[in-house]
Amino acid sequence: MWPCVTKIMKKFIEEFKEFAMKGNVIDMAVGVVIGGAFSKIVTSLVENIITPFIGIITGGTDISGLMVKFGNAQFKYGAFLQSIIDFLIIALSIFVFIKLIGKLKSTVIAPEEIVEESPALTTSEELLVEIRDLLSKEKNNS
Incomplete structure (x- = not known):
């Protein structure tokens, strides 16, 4: 390979390693994985518990199966609902979880008072x- 291409590739790889190993990127990756698993739990909750409950309230109607047909086209608005x-249940769950973590931090872990003394x-x-x-x-007087 050409020397200039090799230098560019080495610099690119070094910059990528630095970026990928930052704490924020790793924290974000862990959050995405946990979020995916959490999403599956909430989806199961909605499909297996909440949707049947709503079906009972609405007289046995399955929300996800609702659709309107126009010719050969099917508009599955139930799946959209x-x-x-x-989404609403996931957002609510995350909101409650974050609130609980915030309360735990403020009550269990006492914030340390940081006093900065000027030299x-x-x-x-x-x-x-x-x-x-x-x-x-x-x-100012002039």
Whole structure:
């Protein structure tokens, strides 16, 4: 291979490794995997418990099977409604989960008080601050 292509490829691989090994990317990947598993649980909850319950309320109607036919075309709006219900339940579950984690953090894990002390100024720094303040004052008076 040409030397310039090899350098570009090496730099690209190094940058990609740095990007891929950052904590945020790994945390995001774990979140996606857990989110996928959580989504399956919620979808099962909706399909096997909530949808039949709604079917009982609506007189045995299966929401996911609702559709309208126009000629050969089928508009399956029931499947769309089912997806909306899935989304709302997933969003609600995540919201509740995040709220619980927030409460646990604030009650169980006491936040540490971070007190930042400004470092003491040296004599020359104190003089520079005084000069700056005097110059600013003089400028404002003019």
